[in-house]
Amino acid sequence: xxxxxxxxxxxxxxxxxxxxxxxxxxxxxxxxxxxxxxxxxxxxxxxxxxxxxxxxxxxxxxxxxxxxxxxxxxxxxxxxxxxxxxxxxxxxxxxxxxxxxxxxxxxxxxxxxxxxxxxxxxxxxxxxxxxxxxxxxxxxxxxxxxxxxxxxxxxxxxxxxxxxxxxxxxxxxxxxxxxxxxxxxxxxxxxxxxxxxxxxxxxxxxxxxxxxxxxxxxxxxxxxxxxxxxxxxxxxxxxxxxxxxxxxxxxxxxxxxxxxxxxxxxxxxxxxxxxxxxxxxxxxxxxxxxxxxxxxxxxxxxxxxxxxxxxxxxxxxxxxxxxxxxxxxxxxxxxxxxxxxxxxxxxxxxxxxxxxxxxxxxxxxxxxxxxxxxxxxxxxxxxxxxxxxxxxxxxxxxxxxxxxxxxxxxxxxxxxxxxxxxxxxxxxxxxxxxxxxxxxxxxxxxxxxxxxxxxxxxxxxxxxxxxxxxxxxxxxxxxxxxxxxxxxxxxxxxxxxxxxxxxxxxxxxxxxxxxxxxxxxxxxxxxxxxxxxxxxxxxxxxxxxxxxxxxxxxxxxxxxxxxxxxxxxxxxxxxxxxxxxxxxxxxxxxxxxxxxxxxxxxxxxxxxxxxxxxxxxxxxxxxxxxxxxxxxxxxxxxxxxxxxxxxxxxxxxxxxxxxxxxxxxxxxxxxxxx
Amino acid sequence: xxxxxxxxxxxxxxxxxxxxxxxxxxxxxxxxxxxxxxxxxxxxxxxxxxxxxxxxxxxxxxxxxxxxxxxxxxxxxxxxxxxxxxxxxxxxxxxxxxxxxxxxxxxxxxxxxxxxxxxxxxxxxxxxxxxxxxxxxxxxxxxxxxxxxxxxxxxxxxxxxxxxxx
Amino acid sequence: xxxxxxxxxxxxxxxxxxxxxxxxxxxxxxxxxxxxxxxxxxxxxxxxxxxxxxxxxxxxxxxxxxxxxxxxxxxxxxxxxxxxxxxxxxxxxxxxxxxxxxxxxxxxxxxxxxxxxxx
Numbered sequence: 001x002x003x004x005x006x007x008x009x010x011x012x013x014x015x016x017x018x019x020x021x022x023x024x025x026x027x028x029x030x031x032x033x034x035x036x037x038x039x040x041x042x043x044x045x046x047x048x049x050x051x052x053x054x055x056x057x058x059x060x061x062x063x064x065x066x067x068x069x070x071x072x073x074x075x076x077x078x079x080x081x082x083x084x085x086x087x088x089x090x091x092x093x094x095x096x097x098x099x100x101x102x103x104x105x106x107x108x109x110x111x112x113x114x115x116x117x118x119x120x121x122x123x124x125x126x127x128x129x130x131x132x133x134x135x136x137x138x139x140x141x142x143x144x145x146x147x148x149x150x151x152x153x154x155x156x157x158x159x160x161x162x163x164x165x166x167x168x169x170x171x172x173x174x175x176x177x178x179x180x181x182x183x184x185x186x187x188x189x190x191x192x193x194x195x196x197x198x199x200x201x202x203x204x205x206x207x208x209x210x211x212x213x214x215x216x217x218x219x220x221x222x223x224x225x226x227x228x229x230x231x232x233x234x235x236x237x238x239x240x241x242x243x244x245x246x247x248x249x250x251x252x253x254x255x256x257x258x259x260x261x262x263x264x265x266x267x268x269x270x271x272x273x274x275x276x277x278x279x280x281x282x283x284x285x286x287x288x289x290x291x292x293x294x295x296x297x298x299x300x301x302x303x304x305x306x307x308x309x310x311x312x313x314x315x316x317x318x319x320x321x322x323x324x325x326x327x328x329x330x331x332x333x334x335x336x337x338x339x340x341x342x343x344x345x346x347x348x349x350x351x352x353x354x355x356x357x358x359x360x361x362x363x364x365x366x367x368x369x370x371x372x373x374x375x376x377x378x379x380x381x382x383x384x385x386x387x388x389x390x391x392x393x394x395x396x397x398x399x400x401x402x403x404x405x406x407x408x409x410x411x412x413x414x415x416x417x418x419x420x421x422x423x424x425x426x427x428x429x430x431x432x433x434x435x436x437x438x439x440x441x442x443x444x445x446x447x448x449x450x451x452x453x454x455x456x457x458x459x460x461x462x463x464x465x466x467x468x469x470x471x472x473x474x475x476x477x478x479x480x481x482x483x484x485x486x487x488x489x490x491x492x493x494x495x496x497x498x499x500x501x502x503x504x505x506x507x508x509x510x511x512x513x514x515x516x517x518x519x520x521x522x523x524x525x526x527x528x529x530x531x532x533x534x535x536x537x538x539x540x541x542x543x544x545x546x547x548x549x550x551x552x553x554x555x556x557x558x559x560x561x562x563x564x565x566x567x568x569x570x571x572x573x574x575x576x577x578x579x580x581x582x583x584x585x586x587x588x589x590x591x592x593x594x595x596x597x598x599x600x601x602x603x604x605x606x607x608x609x610x611x612x613x614x615x616x617x618x619x620x621x622x623x624x625x626x627x628x629x630x631x632x633x634x635x636x637x638x639x640x641x642x643x644x645x646x647x648x649x650x651x652x653x654x655x656x657x658x659x660x661x662x663x664x665x666x667x668x669x670x671x672x673x674x
Numbered sequence: 675x676x677x678x679x680x681x682x683x684x685x686x687x688x689x690x691x692x693x694x695x696x697x698x699x700x701x702x703x704x705x706x707x708x709x710x711x712x713x714x715x716x717x718x719x720x721x722x723x724x725x726x727x728x729x730x731x732x733x734x735x736x737x738x739x740x741x742x743x744x745x746x747x748x749x750x751x752x753x754x755x756x757x758x759x760x761x762x763x764x765x766x767x768x769x770x771x772x773x774x775x776x777x778x779x780x781x782x783x784x785x786x787x788x789x790x791x792x793x794x795x796x797x798x799x800x801x802x803x804x805x806x807x808x809x810x811x812x813x814x815x816x817x818x819x820x821x822x823x824x825x826x827x828x829x830x831x832x833x834x835x836x837x838x839x840x
Numbered sequence: 841x842x843x844x845x846x847x848x849x850x851x852x853x854x855x856x857x858x859x860x861x862x863x864x865x866x867x868x869x870x871x872x873x874x875x876x877x878x879x880x881x882x883x884x885x886x887x888x889x890x891x892x893x894x895x896x897x898x899x900x901x902x903x904x905x906x907x908x909x910x911x912x913x914x915x916x917x918x919x920x921x922x923x924x925x926x927x928x929x930x931x932x933x934x935x936x937x938x939x940x941x942x943x944x945x946x947x948x949x950x951x952x953x954x955x956x957x958x959x
Contacts, residue, residue, distance in 0.1 A: 283746060284746075286746065287745070287746040530729070530730065531729070575732070576732035576733070577732065578732075616746075616747070616748045617748070618731075618741070618748060620747070620748070620779070620780075621747065621748060621749050621750060621779045621780045621781065622731070622738075622741070622748070622750045622779070622837065622838075623837055623838045624838070625731055625732060625733055625734065625838060626732075626733055626838075627732060627733070628731075628732065631729075631741065631748045633743045633746065633748075637743055638727075638729060638743065639728075639729040639740075639741045639742065639743050639748055640729065641729065641731070641732075
């Protein structure tokens with residue numbers, strides 16, 4: 001069944017959330033908070049993982065999680081005190097749990113005793129160990145989860161069964177039980193109708209009949225009882241076996257159950273809403289924002305004079321609309337806690353691997369960002385934390401020699417500033433070795449040997465593609481994938497990265513991210529008759545194209561002199577085959593930064609303004625268009641396309657400047673490939 | 675999405691598939707392009723609206739006139755005349771766009787006018803005659819004779835193939 | 841035969857659906873008791889499988905409401921739960937549940953129990 005893969009995907013997604021939650025609860029517990037709710041939530045997360053693991057038969061995972069579940073069950077029912085030692089074991093156990101989940105997800109075969117130490121350690125810390133540890137027992141049992149009765153001789157089983165009224169009230173029907181017994185062997189059925197009243201006194205919903213069944217079966221008493229599992233308390237029942245040579249009742253392996261009920265008073269002031277509904281709401285509010293833009297275009301001086309009251313009310317309405325939009329966007333937002341919570345583990349691991357003592361402090365975990373942004377923030381953040389431990393923090397003896405505390409400190413902080421979120425990763429390590437960065441950049445021909453750069457400019461060289469300061473590519477910082485990838489990923493999200501560093505004192509990387517991916521601030525430009533939106537995050541500057549700034553370079557087209565470099569000039573009319581207008585106005589160049597950090601100049605006819613636009617998908621009803629990131633609807637109701645500057649440059653490089661009419665070529669292509 | 679009404683209130687609800695056609699007959703929306711009448715299954719038609727200008731799409735095939743804003747959804751418009759290889763439509767206010775759902779995607783077909791709603795039995799649909807390969811039209815699914823006229827059925831799924839020049 | 845499942849975990853819901861559909865049952869689904877009641881009004885169902893812990897309307901309240909309607913008197917209802925303790929079973933029975941299933945469930949076990957309570 002193909003669906004199973006799909007369900008597994010859902011399960012692992014759920015697991016990711018649950019592991020994040022577990023990590024967060026344990027983190028809070030570690031910081032000294034002993035709110036019982038934290039323990040309950042931890043238990044719930046563990047328990048849910050076990051549930052899913054059971055459904056898919058991840059036996060190794062089940063056996064392991066069961067130990068954690070047992071321990072947390074004891075803690076939450078106050079049968080076990082949560083000591084620091086126990087908590088540390090639990091944190092380590094949750095790290096291993098994440099590994100096991102991951103292994104199950106990718107189908108990786110971990111070595112035989114991968115999880116034993118963590119499980120036994122936890123069981124021991126919880127005082128659960130006996131001759132053989134709980135986990136080893138479970139692990140060996142887990143392969144024989146169900147055991148059927150051994151084949152044996154047929155025996156006669158006599159069952160007396162008299163339902164009570166309640167049994168019928170619960171929709172349990174005697175006939176279904178008879179059917180089940182028949183599956184076990186030959187059944188002789190005798191009905192006792194003596195309790196049946198006179199016809200006119202019968203209540204159709206009441207139970208008056210009693211049965212005696214004689215069953216010849218090789219099944220054990222447990223199997224027979226199972227048929228009555230749901231009705232045992234709603235009937236008089238007696239089951240007797242005859243011809244029992246010796247009581248060879250099959251022993252069912254203890255299934256991994258054994259939970260005790262616990263009060264579950266989970267009261268959170270939140271509701272679960274399908275993402276689809278939220279997106280619909282976001283879309284609708286986007287429409288309102290467009291309507292608002294249309295309305296505000298109608299407000300002119302004339303209207304202000306003739307209908308001052310109307311304008312006043314409209315202005316108030318527009319303000320409310322703006323607030324409404326922000327509130328709706330906030331629904332998609334989630335606290336960054338879910339990813340921040342994974343960082344302490346990473347720091348612990350690196351700390352072990354490198355022998356450096358490192359502590360992490362976090363602040364602003366409750367800052368909220370769009371769900372999609374959060375999902376894509378994990379990798380860059382992980383990378384930067386790794387970098388900080390690997391390259392930033394010094395070895396303990398070096399730190400002591402430099403007069404610093406032996407233990408390094410990494411601070412992770414998130415906060416909202418206006419319509420953007422700022423995430424800052426600061427370490428108190430050695431800082432950027434500017435001379436080395438500079439030399440490396442020259443070696444790699446990223447800058448000229450005599451280039452004069454400010455300290456800040458040197459620091460930011462590390463974001464250039466292919467730049468890596470480590471002399472040997474270490475296992476930890478991730479096989480040569482450097483800050484340029486972080487830079488690229490953050491840019492994809494419409495964000496920016498910058499770094500500040502003080503030699504000997506440490507570095508601080510700052511990520512600035514949009515609150516949501518559903519809207520962006522854009523510059524509306526015109527090229528010929530077409531209107532485009534360029535994301536503001538890409539724009540460095542816009543300038544009038546004076547003749548003295550433009551040069552023709554044979555083979556490369558026109559270049560623009562900007563600051564101290566020459567930039568490729570890309571005319572949108574050429575890239576997109578837009579016919580030029582009769583009266584050529586003064587052209588403008590919008591200098592944009594593309595993904596690899598280089599600058600290009602986009603030639604347009606006019607800048608029409610800046611505005612926040614709601615991003616619409618072109619793929620929803622059409623297809624991906626090279627050079628175009630999406631569409632939006634402007635104040636006049638017209639669709640405008642949002643440019644993907646990086647793709648525009650690629651498009652330009654691929655195509656000769658004066659390409660033929662592409663429309664006709666398409667038609668011919670289609671004839672060739674029907 | 676536009677067709678909320680078509681969806682069940684509960685995403686997981688299954689098994690509600692009413693028989694679309696009684697006795698094999700179905701309704702079709704008929705429209706005119708030039709001299710010829712065409713039709714599409716009414717179940718795929720979402721709405722019919724007057725022509726408005728489009729925003730052109732770079733690198734799109736010639737028969738894609740561009741996109742319009744359909745109450746907040748960006749919908750491409752196909753010039754049926756170009757697609758059927760009969761030249762290009764010079765649209766006026768009286769031209770009409772038939773919005774259809776094709777494989778889950780909304781598309782507009784620019785046509786001259788909508789002419790009728792036809793009830794057609796499945797058995798009345800005739801195959802396109804084999805004219806020797808030369809003039810075969812890949813965008814038609816069948817022919818129906820209605821009174822004295824011939825109505826050609828549009829093959830919607832093939833209509834939106836290769837809309838982008840990569 | 842149509843079965844209504846009520847569970848707020850997407851994983852469990854999907855597993856239920858896959859298992860039951862593969863065995864030839866029609867499945868309608870809801871995320872909580874409130875939705876469950878709505879789905880029940882629109883569909884004729886032969887069995888309900890319901891989770892207990894859910895937002896909006898939990899399984900106990902849901903089943904209580906279902907049983908209050910005389911139309912659903914003979915409708916079998918199974919609780920799907922992680923806590924199949926005696927106390928729990930007692931509460932379940934008190935409000936009229938036909939039976940229960942432990943989570944995580946084994947697909948074969950699920951089908952066995954479904955067959956046990958349906959015609």
